[in-house]
Amino acid sequence: EVQLVESGGGLIQPGGSVRLSCAGSGLRVTTSYMNWVRQAPGKGLEWVSVIYSGGSTVYADSVKGRFTVSRDTSKNTVFLQMNSLRVEDTAVYYCARAPYNESSAFYQWGQGTLVTVSS
C-alpha cells in the first residue's frame, strides 16, 4: 500500500524559509511523478510543483524562483524548499503521487502539512 507522510510545516515569518518533506512508502520516487498541491484556508486547490521520475522539475508561476523541489531517492523522500515566503503562501501543503504510466493522475495523497506565514 502506498503511503505519503508530509512534515515540516509551522509558523513562519514573512520573508522566511521552510523545508517540507514527503516520505513515501510502498512506492519508488524514481518511478513516480511527485507533486505538491496547496490549499489556502477555506479556498480551492492549487498545483505548486512536480518532480518527474527522471528528476526534472516544473513550478507554478506563483512560486517559481522561490520554491525548489528535490528528492532523496535512497529515502524515497521528496522535499519542497520554500524561500521568500509571503502571507499568501499560507496553506495546507499536500504531496500527491502519480505513477509513471499515468503521470497526470494523482492517485495517492498525503494528509497535508500546514504552513502559516504571519508576523
Added chain:
Amino acid sequence: SYELTQSPSVSVSPGQTARITCSGDALPKQYAYWYQQKPGQAPALIIYKDSERPSGIPERFSGSSSGTTVTLTISGVQAEDEADYYCKSADSSGLHYVFGTGTKVTVL
C-alpha cells in the same frame, strides 16, 4: 494564466443525478481529472483521462468530455457523496497543472 471554471454549487436530492461541469480552452487537447474532497480530508482521485474510473470508485461516478467542457456525473447520489469536487487539467504547454474553482455538492 490558464483557468478552469466550475459552477460554485450543486444541490441534489438522494437518488437523483448531479452534473458538474468544468470549462477551459485547452480541454479539447488535454485530459481532465476529477477529485473529491470531503471536509478535513485530502482529495481523492475519482476520474482520470476524462472518463476512466480508478479501481474502487463506485460506478455511479462517470466522466465525459465535449469540446471545451468536461462533465462529472453522479448518478443515484448518496448522502456520502456530499463533498467538494475539483476538475484538473494541464495548460496548452502540457507542463503546468491547473485545478478548477471547485464545486460544492450538497445532498438535500
